[in-house]
Amino acid sequence: MWIEKLTDGVLEVDTPIGPRYVQPNFLQRAYLIWTFRNFFSLPQQVLLPWERRLIDRLWSENKFVSLSTAGTQDRPVIGRIERRAPAPAEVLPIRKPVAGTQPAVAEQSQEAASA
Numbered sequence: 001m002w003i004e005k006l007t008d009g010v011l012e013v014d015t016p017i018g019p020r021y022v023q024p025n026f027l028q029r030a031y032l033i034w035t036f037r038n039f040f041s042l043p044q045q046v047l048l049p050w051e052r053r054l055i056d057r058l059w060s061e062n063k064f065v066s067l068s069t070a071g072t073q074d075r076p077v078i079g080r081i082e083r084r085a086p087a088p089a090e091v092l093p094i095r096k097p098v099a100g101t102q103p104a105v106a107e108q109s110q111e112a113a114s115a
Contacts, residue, residue: 001076005033009078010065011058014041019080021065022058029078036079043082055081 009029010021024032035051036042044052065075 012080041080
């Protein structure tokens with residue numbers, strides 16, 4: 001199976017409008033097969049910097065393969081990249097101390113002063 005991926009594999013890129021397929025060259029396919037050796041789908045955030053640059057380069061070169069092309073559906077998929085927008089960080093309000101309680105250090109010093 002990996003021979004077919006090496007000779008004619010495509011990379012699936014998950015986008016907000018649906019999956020798109022990119023046709024890498026032979027050397028890029030070899031790198032991608034190594035990247036996806038244990039997983040079929042990976043989020044872009046877990047890739048190494050050089051792997052991210054490779055994906056960005058493939059994306060910017062517009063080497064997309066149309067699904068309507070004859071024989072495209074027979075091509076093996078090397079793996080899938082999940083290109084999701086990073087989730088915004090949740091901002092939590094600052095917690096204020098309860099008004100009726102005093103710190104334990106202050107209570108101990110008051111007990112020592114009254115004794």
